[in-house]
Amino acid sequence: MGSGRRRAPPDDDVGHIPERHTTMDFTLTDEQELLLSSLDELLERECPESYIAELDLHHESATSFRKALHEAGFMSLGFPEEYGGTPCDAVTLVLLAERVCRQGLNNGFGLELLQAMDILEFGSEAQKQEILGLLANGRVPFALGFTEPGAGSDNSAMTTSAVHHDGLVTFNGTKTLITAALQSKYLLVMAKNPDTEDPRKAISMYLVPMDAPGVTTNRLEKILWYTQDSCEIFLDDVTLPEEDCLVGVKGNGFKQLMRNFEMERLVIAATCLGQAQCAFDDAAAYAAQRVQFGQPIGNFQLTQLKLTDMAIKLENMRNFVYKTAWMLDRGLPLKSQGALCKRYCAMSGFEVADDALQIFGGVGVTVGARISRLWRDLRGHRFGGGTDEIMVHIAGRQIVKDHS
Amino acid sequence: MKIVVAYKWAPNPQDLEVRADGTVDASRGKPAVSEYDPVAFELARRLADETGGEVVGLTVGAAAIDTPLARKAALSRGLDRLVLVADDALVGADSTRLAAVLAAAVRAIGDVDLVLAGDSSVDVAEGQVPLTTAAELGWLGLGRVTAVSPATDGLVVERDTPAGVAVLTVRTPVVLAATADAVVPRVAGMKDILAAAKKPVEVLALAALDVPAPAVTLATLGTAKPSGGDRQAVLFDGADPAAAASQLVGALRSAGVL
Numbered sequence: 001m002g003s004g005r006r007r008a009p010p011d012d013d014v015g016h017i018p019e020r021h022t023t024m025d026f027t028l029t030d031e032q033e034l035l036l037s038s039l040d041e042l043l044e045r046e047c048p049e050s051y052i053a054e055l056d057l058h059h060e061s062a063t064s065f066r067k068a069l070h071e072a073g074f075m076s077l078g079f080p081e082e083y084g085g086t087p088c089d090a091v092t093l094v095l096l097a098e099r100v101c102r103q104g105l106n107n108g109f110g111l112e113l114l115q116a117m118d119i120l121e122f123g124s125e126a127q128k129q130e131i132l133g134l135l136a137n138g139r140v141p142f143a144l145g146f147t148e149p150g151a152g153s154d155n156s157a158m159t160t161s162a163v164h165h166d167g168l169v170t171f172n173g174t175k176t177l178i179t180a181a182l183q184s185k186y187l188l189v190m191a192k193n194p195d196t197e198d199p200r201k202a203i204s205m206y207l208v209p210m211d212a213p214g215v216t217t218n219r220l221e222k223i224l225w226y227t228q229d230s231c232e233i234f235l236d237d238v239t240l241p242e243e244d245c246l247v248g249v250k251g252n253g254f255k256q257l258m259r260n261f262e263m264e265r266l267v268i269a270a271t272c273l274g275q276a277q278c279a280f281d282d283a284a285a286y287a288a289q290r291v292q293f294g295q296p297i298g299n300f301q302l303t304q305l306k307l308t309d310m311a312i313k314l315e316n317m318r319n320f321v322y323k324t325a326w327m328l329d330r331g332l333p334l335k336s337q338g339a340l341c342k343r344y345c346a347m348s349g350f351e352v353a354d355d356a357l358q359i360f361g362g363v364g365v366t367v368g369a370r371i372s373r374l375w376r377d378l379r380g381h382r383f384g385g386g387t388d389e390i391m392v393h394i395a396g397r398q399i400v401k402d403h404s
Numbered sequence: 405m406k407i408v409v410a411y412k413w414a415p416n417p418q419d420l421e422v423r424a425d426g427t428v429d430a431s432r433g434k435p436a437v438s439e440y441d442p443v444a445f446e447l448a449r450r451l452a453d454e455t456g457g458e459v460v461g462l463t464v465g466a467a468a469i470d471t472p473l474a475r476k477a478a479l480s481r482g483l484d485r486l487v488l489v490a491d492d493a494l495v496g497a498d499s500t501r502l503a504a505v506l507a508a509a510v511r512a513i514g515d516v517d518l519v520l521a522g523d524s525s526v527d528v529a530e531g532q533v534p535l536t537t538a539a540e541l542g543w544l545g546l547g548r549v550t551a552v553s554p555a556t557d558g559l560v561v562e563r564d565t566p567a568g569v570a571v572l573t574v575r576t577p578v579v580l581a582a583t584a585d586a587v588v589p590r591v592a593g594m595k596d597i598l599a600a601a602k603k604p605v606e607v608l609a610l611a612a613l614d615v616p617a618p619a620v621t622l623a624t625l626g627t628a629k630p631s632g633g634d635r636q637a638v639l640f641d642g643a644d645p646a647a648a649a650s651q652l653v654g655a656l657r658s659a660g661v662l
Binding site for chain 1: 436472473476477480588590591592593594595596597598600601
């Protein structure tokens with residue numbers, strides 16, 4: 001899908017459709033085809049369903065698969081070349097995220113890259129080397145410490161403090177519902193300088209080791225996303241040298257964090273698309289072989305109606321994700337596009353999984369049925385990375401503004 | 405050391421359809437490097453890295469095997485350069501003919517020490533091409549190869565035979581056909597794929613290779629699906645394991661298996 005390419009103009013215009021009408025091209029580039037086929041080889045070898053089911057059962061992270069992804073060069077896509085990276089456009093990135101998640105692995109690819117890009121862009125040389133080393137070993141380098149008991153999307157209500165004194169920073173506060181922190185070496189803490197009155201300039205970004213004195217955690221058991229832990233994190237007088245922990249510019253934390261938010265929403269949308277496709281494929285195959293009243297249930301129109309509506313939603317999701325990625329690659333202003341895409345894909349992805357579960361019936365919720373895991377995991381994306389409702393808040397304001 | 409990897413650009417067997425008359429329709433098969441060949445690429449790359457050699461890819465077939473995607477797919481798997489013979493005169497060519505063309509291309513490349521290939525193609529799967537190529541070249545040819553490493557005056561080759569693992573020293577030039585599980589091939593990453601577009605490709609004209617006309621040509625008289633066997637699907641009740649085992653042994657004896 002040649003998002004970054006423009007076709008050469010024809011030699012003469014006679015008989016040719018003008019270029020602006022020919023650039024909507026859904027064909028994958030050779031490079032995308034080959035990369036996806038490499039990924040397929042890797043998935044078949046390193047990430048079969050039995051592996052994912054085992055991780056889910058034991059609530060473990062996909063470390064060995066991530067390591068294999070790194071060895072094959074997938075974990076440095078989009079990084080600057082001086083850090084061993086290779087160029088990668090947004091369309092290619094979402095194609096890969098979709099493909100990994102189509103295997104049935106939740107949050108299988110992409111989010112770690114975006115997080116690491118924050119550090120590669122804003123971090124010190126020592127921070128960059130540390131994070132790249134962790135990625136190379138298949139580790140989750142850090143968790144994002146943003147949400148608090150009294151603050152989430154409302155970041156102005158954040159209370160975790162970072163007091164700078166004598167070249168040190170002392171943190172106090174509580175973060176909650178932090179994903180993958182227990183398996184991460186660091187926490188990327190967003191904290192406020194209590195002395196700064198302007199709330200936009202109060203928040204800074206810090207990299208805090210999870211084993212620093214004063215950091216304690218409380219694991220939160222949840223009913224989904226078993227391959228990523230969740231916990232509360234308490235910061236009690238955690239004191240670290242400023243030069244080690246501050247990421248980027250003091251007071252620019254929120255701006256730095258927002259830098260990759262659009263891409264993050266897009267990767268989440270691609271994740272939903274991949275998992276929903278997996279659910280659809282399972283349900284369609286089951287409908288073709290499950291016999292009731294002497295024939296496969298896929299022969300019944302009520303089942304066909306479900307499958308048809310699921311297929312329409314998948315097609316819409318795919319178009320939405322690819323077009324949004326294409327807009328990013330073209331440098332077009334996204335405005336509300338990212339929020340609309342995330343909201344639509346999270347909601348539709350879950351609807352597809354819900355209908356898939358309905359087609360399976362009771363067997364779908366037995367332990368070991370993949371559809372049950374997809375249904376659980378897709379539900380989480382309706383609030384992970386911003387709720388369906390906050391996406392309305394973001395997009396709605398923009399829509400009204402555009403029409404005022 | 406100059407190593408040639410002879411591979412096939414073949415349709416994916418998952419896309420093949422068996423017609424009612426038993427013939428196979430490969431027209432919808434998405435082509436790729438035949439899945440038994442990546443082991444040869446990997447063995448060649450490792451050997452070349454160890455000896456400071458060059459790895460040249462070689463494939464022959466119909467004109468359709470030469471596309472930008474096909475070139476990059478092969479070149480991203482660790483080749484230094486690629487040589488192709490793509491000519492519609494080779495549509496439907498049998499394995500003897502393909503081997504003759506491969507041998508002629510190997511001679512054209514010149515100074516080749518080793519030809520490595522997968523031991524069979526994923527679509528035709530006759531397993532004849534590597535050793536027939538060796539015969540055409542007048543070189544030693546060995547199948548069932550699981551490992552190859554450099555030696556002072558040639559190569560040390562391991563072969564997986566029914567009698568066990570055989571380790572041999574062979575002089576070059578030689579043709580080796582590797583088993584599908586000889587080594588785990590690396591997958592091509594973005595760097596390899598991007599670099600593939602910049603590697604040299606040479607297209608050899610079939611006519612210029614002066615391949616002698618085959619003395620014998622094959623004529624297929626018919627094709628049929630393999631027999632499914634006479635399966636009886638006998639089930640034993642496993643509630644009493646000892647009794648079930650005894651019933652199983654009895655049934656196998658009466659069938660003449662034991």
